[in-house]
Amino acid sequence: MDAPITIRLGARARQRIAREGLQAADVAIVPAAAGGPKGLILHGIDTWLFGEWLANAPRERRLIGASIGAWRMAASALADPVAAHRRLAHHYTHQTYPAKVDAAYVTRNVRGILDEALGGHGGEALSNPWYRLSVITARGIGPLAQTRGVRWREMAGFLLAAAGNAVARARLARAMERVVFHDARDDSAWLRERFDPFGTQFAALSEENLRVALLASGSIPLLLEAVTDIPGAPAGTYWDGGLIDYHLHLPYQRDAGLVLYPHFSDHIVPGWLDKSMPWRRARDAALDNVVLVAPSPSFLARLPNRKMPDRGDFKHYGQDHASRIRDWSFAIGESERLAEALAQWVEKPDLKQAGDF
Template identity: 80%
Template sequence: MDSPITIRLGSRARRRIAADGLRAADIAIIPAAAGGPKGLILNGIDQWLFGDWLPSAPRERRLIGASIGAWRMAVSALADPVAGHKRLAHHYAHQTYPAKVDAAYVTRTVRGLLDEVLDGHAGEMLAHPHYRVTAITARGTGPLAAAGGVRWREMTGFLLAAAGNAVSRERLAGAMERVLFHDARDPSAWLRERFDAFPPRFATLTEANLRDALLASGSIPFVLQAVHDIAGAPPGAYWDGGLIDYHLHLPYQRDPDLVLYPHFTDHIVPGWLDKSLPWRRARESASDPALENVMLVSPSPSFIARLPNRKLPDRSDFKHYGQDHAARIRDWTYAIGESERMAEALARWVEQPDVKVAGEF
């Protein structure tokens, strides 16, 4: 029977696993992509990873994500991560909206969702003995900084940003900057030295700004409102971190240990605006070794083909199902349940890793 997962290995990860196998103690970084409902398909792996495998070898680990990825990493650092991931999947899948809705309504709903998911446990995340969480956001600069929440100005700013990005990622850096909300105990040294067109800025995660930072990290332009003037961070408007870091193409090679990346697809796209630009996909090379120590795990084509509509849950489902909320919730819940098969397959592979069946970047 076809495996429900696909595995890709960077060159250093392949050599190390071939020589020494794979132990939980080897894992230093867990990235988590933006992607909205697509992230639900990783629920089974998240529960196994943070509820079973990684706790078997406690050590300091960096959990970094954007949008739903930041939410997944936040609940991974709760005292009971399995319960946290179950709450996240349940409340995310059970979102419902009327036929006509504005960004203010969606923002209120999503803020309520985060309150339900964190459920009074936010302090646990910031005090976890081993996990250091970072949530990525995009702060508007240039025209977006001057938009002031006025929709037509925001739209103009994003159109200019998209046009610039089509030419180069460097031009997108003229419209927004990467702001990383990170654990105060983590110096984030591996991200401090500039590695792309977006000089990183840092803000410390606290109980006072955690919800705003997580909300901002998932605030899709025009779907949600920007989050303004987050406590402890540079003033301004903050949007979805996936605008800059959709699949988190970060300098992972700076860490001597391994990066385990559960992902909903088998490739890495730098920014959300790069989705339709296949030449922007990250590939390991002499000039870009970022993926050399990465193990990427994603659903296989045969697994996806067995899901409702033969695809992962995604935001288009809100339109596809319309007001038939029960049908969408049923199909998303089925996909979440199927994700347990991915976890089982990964657990088997980790027990006896076979690098010959793993692809390359």
């Protein structure tokens, strides 16, 4: 049977693993992509990583994510990460909507899912002795700074932003900037020197703004209401961090440690608007120390509809909520096979099985 996982290695990561194997103590950063329901397919890996493998080799680590990835990393930083991931998977899977909804309704629903996932323990993510959480958001500038919650202004602003991005990713930087909400104990020095066209601002996480920052990081334009004026952060309007950092193409090479990246894809797409542009996939030195693990095509072929859960399922299943929940729950159960395969690989890494970026 084909392997359930696909592995990609940066050049420095390959050399290090060839010499020393893959040790949990070497993992310095764990990124988590945006992608909505796609993140559910990583549930098994998340619970194994944070419940066992990394937990057995405590050291300071950066956990950084956008959108659902930020939620996953916040769950990982709680005192009982396995319980937190189970809550997140359950409540995310069981969300339902009537045939017609507005952004206010979706926002209330999503806020409820987030609250259930945190389970009243959000403050634990800010006091974890080993993990330093960072939440990525996108803040509107230029025309997108003037939307004031008016839907047509928002739509017009994003149409202009998308048109600019189609020409060059640098043009998207005229419409939005990255705001990183980070653990106050970590100055995020590795991100402060400019590494792409986007301006980046930083704000310390606190119990006052953690929940709001996580909500902002997952606020899909037009589908959810934008989040405004987050405590302790630059004034303005905030949206889903995946708009800029869909798969988190960040300067990982600046860290001496390894980056272990559980991902739902075997490649890295910089921004959400770049999904249909394969020429923009990341293949640079930023990935030198990255170990990326993703579901293999053969694994996905055995799931319902021969794919992982995604946002299109809400339309595909319509009001047949029970069937969607059944199929998503099956995929989550199957994700345990990904964790088992990864555990076997890290025990005895087969570099012939691993591809390059």
